[in-house]
Amino acid sequence: MSASLGFSVERRQVLLGVAGVVLLSGCASTARTAKAAADTTGTQLRGESHTSPIPGPDEARIPGTLRPEYYVHAGHKRIALTIDDGPDPRYTPQVLAILEQHHISATFCMIGSSAKAHPALVREVIARGHHIANHTWSHPDLVNLSAASVRDQILRAEEAVHTASGGYRPTVFRAPYGAWDQSLLALCERMKLRALDWSVDPRDWSRPGTSHIVDTVLRTTRTGSIILEHDGGGDRSQTVAALRVFLPRLLSEGYHFVQP
Numbered sequence: 060m061s062a063s064l065g066f067s068v069e070r071r072q073v074l075l076g077v078a079g080v081v082l083l084s085g086c087a088s089t090a091r092t093a094k095a096a097a098d099t100t101g102t103q104l105r106g107e108s109h110t111s112p113i114p115g116p117d118e119a120r121i122p123g124t125l126r127p128e129y130y131v132h133a134g135h136k137r138i139a140l141t142i143d144d145g146p147d148p149r150y151t152p153q154v155l156a157i158l159e160q161h162h163i164s165a166t167f168c169m170i171g172s173s174a175k176a177h178p179a180l181v182r183e184v185i186a187r188g189h190h191i192a193n194h195t196w197s198h199p200d201l202v203n204l205s206a207a208s209v210r211d212q213i214l215r216a217e218e219a220v221h222t223a224s225g226g227y228r229p230t231v232f233r234a235p236y237g238a239w240d241q242s243l244l245a246l247c248e249r250m251k252l253r254a255l256d257w258s259v260d261p262r263d264w265s266r267p268g269t270s271h272i273v274d275t276v277l278r279t280t281r282t283g284s285i286i287l288e289h290d291g292g293g294d295r296s297q298t299v300a301a302l303r304v305f306l307p308r309l310l311s312e313g314y315h316f317v318q319p
């Protein structure tokens with residue numbers, strides 16, 4: 060994965076105990092360098108990525124006691140679909156049409172500035188029965204921001220979704236890049252926002268090929284999985300093509316989609 064692609068950056072770190080000990084996997088050894096390079100891309104969005112397809116409890120070792128949610132717990136073959144970084148006028152309508160075709164409800168983790176720019180899409184998502192999660196105002200890495208800036212990112216996004224939708228208030232929050240720490244998780248608690256992570260990540264944002272996205276989702280999904288896909292932040296045509304294939308396949312395997 061090359062940082063020269065702009066937003067193709069691995070940014071999933073599990074910080075362990077002692078300061079400075081950072082475990083990186085996936086494109087790991089280059090992640091810090093890649094992140095530094097990507098930080099120079101300004102406002103261009105980077106997709107988030109999980110470092111391994113199926114995080115076990117060991118991977119949830121964010122120092123401290125608070126944890127985001129990696130799974131849904133709604134029974135046998137219950138899974139959830141999350142669609143991040145929109146709304147986007149090119150891809151969100153296509154995703155909505157596919158979901159409607161298969162009677163699937165999903166959670167759209169929206170960027171506040173995009174929600175403000177495309178209020179009709181926000182209303183459309185709600186009207187079709189999907190949920191919206193707060194995914195910050197402008198998709199920064201919150202770990203690098205002051206507490207006041209983090210709070211502002213969340214509040215601005217909430218206000219944007221609330222205004223665009225005509226009254227919907229997200230009750231779920233997802234950190235950009237899955238970059239959680241205890242102060243962010245504690246803030247979510249204080250703001251009455253559930254912290255939502257994921258457990259199946261085909262890295263669709265990196266455009267690895269439609270078949271790679273399909274294969275990864277089908278190979279790694281199991282009861283409780285929260286699947287991560289993207290409808291914004293760049294060219295998501297592979298994501299759209301993959302959804303057309305893997306959603307009916309998961310349904311035929313007996314999975315049911317629930318809200319996380």
Ligand SMILES: [Zn+2]
Pocket residue numbers: 105106107143144194198234235236
């Ligand atoms: Zn995101």
